[in-house]
Amino acid sequence: MDPSHLTRWLTSRLMTRLFRPSAFAARHAKAERIRVKSGAPHRVDYFHQVEEGYSHLAAQTLARLTERYDIELHCHLVHGQQGKNAPEPELLARLARCDSHLIAPGYGLTFPGHSDVPQATSIHLATRILAAQSVVDFPRVVSEVGDALWRGDNAALEKLAATFGAATPVEADAALNAGTTKRGELKHYSGAMFYYGDEWYWGVDRLYHLEQRLAALGADKRPGEPLIAPRPTLDLAAASAGRGRYTLELYASLRSPYTAVIYDRAVAFAEQAGITLKLRPVLPMVMRGVPATREKGMYIFMDAAREARAAGVPYGNFYDPIGDPARRCYALYPWAASQGKGVALCSNFLRHAFVLGINTNSDRGLRKVVEAAGLDWAAAQAYRHDTTWEALLEDNRQAMYGEGLWGVPSFRLLDPSGEPLLATWGQDRLWLVAHTLRDSLAKNAA
Numbered sequence: 456m457d458p459s460h461l462t463r464w465l466t467s468r469l470m471t472r473l474f475r476p477s478a479f480a481a482r483h484a485k486a487e488r489i490r491v492k493s494g495a496p497h498r499v500d501y502f503h504q505v506e507e508g509y510s511h512l513a514a515q516t517l518a519r520l521t522e523r524y525d526i527e528l529h530c531h532l533v534h535g536q537q538g539k540n541a542p543e544p545e546l547l548a549r550l551a552r553c554d555s556h557l558i559a560p561g562y563g564l565t566f567p568g569h570s571d572v573p574q575a576t577s578i579h580l581a582t583r584i585l586a587a588q589s590v591v592d593f594p595r596v597v598s599e600v601g602d603a604l605w606r607g608d609n610a611a612l613e614k615l616a617a618t619f620g621a622a623t624p625v626e627a628d629a630a631l632n633a634g635t636t637k638r639g640e641l642k643h644y645s646g647a648m649f650y651y652g653d654e655w656y657w658g659v660d661r662l663y664h665l666e667q668r669l670a671a672l673g674a675d676k677r678p679g680e681p682l683i684a685p686r687p688t689l690d691l692a693a694a695s696a697g698r699g700r701y702t703l704e705l706y707a708s709l710r711s712p713y714t715a716v717i718y719d720r721a722v723a724f725a726e727q728a729g730i731t732l733k734l735r736p737v738l739p740m741v742m743r744g745v746p747a748t749r750e751k752g753m754y755i756f757m758d759a760a761r762e763a764r765a766a767g768v769p770y771g772n773f774y775d776p777i778g779d780p781a782r783r784c785y786a787l788y789p790w791a792a793s794q795g796k797g798v799a800l801c802s803n804f805l806r807h808a809f810v811l812g813i814n815t816n817s818d819r820g821l822r823k824v825v826e827a828a829g830l831d832w833a834a835a836q837a838y839r840h841d842t843t844w845e846a847l848l849e850d851n852r853q854a855m856y857g858e859g860l861w862g863v864p865s866f867r868l869l870d871p872s873g874e875p876l877l878a879t880w881g882q883d884r885l886w887l888v889a890h891t892l893r894d895s896l897a898k899n900a901a
Contacts, residue, residue, distance in 0.1 A: 457896045467774045471812065474760035474858035486652035486674060494528040497651070497674045498875055499665070502638050503597065504535050504646025505585065506550070507556030508566060509658045511601040515564045516659060517594035519683050524666070525674040530593040531634030532585055533646055534828040539746040540644040545860050546787045548572070548858055550880065557879065557887060561687035562659050566605065567621040573604050579624070580612050586622035600796070641752050655754060659684045660883050664761060680888055686765075687886040689724065690893050700871040701892060703731040707864050709801065710739035712759035714808060714864045715809035716768055717882035721800055721864070724885060726872045732862075734798050735851040736788060737779060737863060743852070745861075762882065776804070780815040783822065783839070789847060790838040799828040870895060 462531035472478065485506050490497070501517065504510045521528050541547065554690040555566040573581075581604045588596050622630065641650055647658040649665055656665045662684035669675060703725050707714045725732035741747050756773075763770035776784075784804045791800040804824045807813040813820045822832045855865055858878035866888050877891040 463775050463777070463816070464814075466471065467812070468819065470756050470775075471773045472507070476764060476812040477766075479761070482496075482653055483668065486654075490652070497525060497669060497672065498527045498529065499700070500637075500650040500651070501528060501530045502529055502533045502634060502642070502648045503642070503648060504533050504729070505582050505601075505604070505789060506573055507535060507646045508551040508553075509606075509647035510524050510553050511566060511605055512559060512562065512564050513600050513649070513658045513662075514597040516598060516662060516683055523676055523680075523683060525676060527590075527716065528594060529590060530588075530597070531637055532582060532630045533634040533638050534631055535646060536644050539748050540751055542740075542745045542832060546859060546861055553859070554879065556657075557877075558687075558884075561693065561886065561890065562684050564659065565602075565636050571607070573607065576608075577604055577607070577609055579614060579627070580609075580616060580621065582631065582838055583621040583624065583627045584612070584619060586617050586627040587620040587750070592619070593760055639761055643754065644748070644750055654757075656757070657754075660686075660881075661758070661761075678780075686883070687890070689886050689889045699849065701895075702869040703728075703730050704733045704735050704867040704869070705864060706735050706737055706860070706866070707801065708737050708739040709784055709804050710742070710775070710777050711863045712756055712809065713762075715805045716759050716763045716766070716770060717864055717885060718805055719743055720766070720768070721866070721885060722798060722802065724889065728889070730892070732798065735854065736785065736801060737847055737852045737855060739777065740784075740862065741777065742781065759882075769806075769810045772810055774812045774820075775815050776808040776815050777786065780808070780821075783821055784815065784845040786841045787830075787835055787838050789841060789843050790835070791828065794830065796828050796830050800824070803827040868892060 499520070501513070503514060503796040516644065517528065517530070520526065532763050536539065536544065536547070552566075552569075552572075556568045559566040561732050581600050584600050585593065585597055596615070600612070600615055603609075603615060621674070638644070639646070641655075643650070643655050645657065647867065649662065649882050651665055651668070654668075656662060663686055666675075666682045666684070670678060703721070705718075707718060724734060760771055788797055788800060791797045804815060807820065807824050807827070808815050813823060815821055815824060825832050858865075858867060860878060860880045862880050864882055865880045866877070866884060867875055868888055868891055872877050876895055877888060879887055
């Protein structure tokens, strides 16, 4: 076997084994055995980045978490993503602020509707206030501090410092460095992160996983009540009224685990909602020079498997399509699209690579993809070396970046006049697309 093929096979088998449901269950059981044997409480560590939008949303849940669940919550201040974990830091920070405002109502939270970065002096004061708080006081104080910071209310921050105290600049820096170091030791890189029992949970979007896990362990003090942060549901009420008039652009890549999780559901959503789906494939991040660390890759694959399992989506028998496999399929895409089969081609490629574990780098594997999409393999041969896809995918990437997005899957919802109503990134944002469509329909009907 060619060394590159051997590496691809080994990596694929490892990812498949690590993130199958039985592996999750085994890791959870092991963590609980260790906790019970040591007599330790249910300890949750939370990592807060003061100037990040997602952290402010997560902060609003902390006091309720300690009230609802039998946990010992330890909060840490951290620096933002650094190095190869932050390839587009300014884009990410701007997106976090905009996205936090958009998703906050879906979780019963608040975030101001502006995209301004808080002043450096305000961030510093907020950090000093939080660095001075005890384990017990942090969850109560952090939300108030964040509210004042994101409102740009320096007078309120000064009052909070007088009421709750503030660490010295040296002490605040030490707290930031200590929290960042601990996060690194636990193998993560971002703010707004919860860590429990050898597993990470990113912000309010993944808090429902943590809540369900704690409840299963008997740590829920009010079992049966609604979760603090359940995933907002797809609301398609009256969506058929928009039939044929709205357009949903789907930016997707053939190597994205998150794309594999949401792709078919996004296609089904557009059909059910009666809106036009416009697929805009892009080159995978790592194939366009965006670096990825091992920590980031491991979290993405773990999280995608967890999200797929929660949604009841087939996923996990993985054969990595990075590089040539993706290119070979992209070469066929313009032809497939001309036959009305572009969406089906990508759907079946993702299914074979992420569900069936088929080696799409072989002609045998690619043929299975092509024929499953309802295309003729013999006819496909004339397009195997087509390069028109390169300009097409680059145009799509430029359009995606133009909306302040750079990752996949991303969505753009257009109204009947072609004006954008929403641009958002993430497989966990289809509910936001649905809510935006619902609100637009209601507005137009009024």
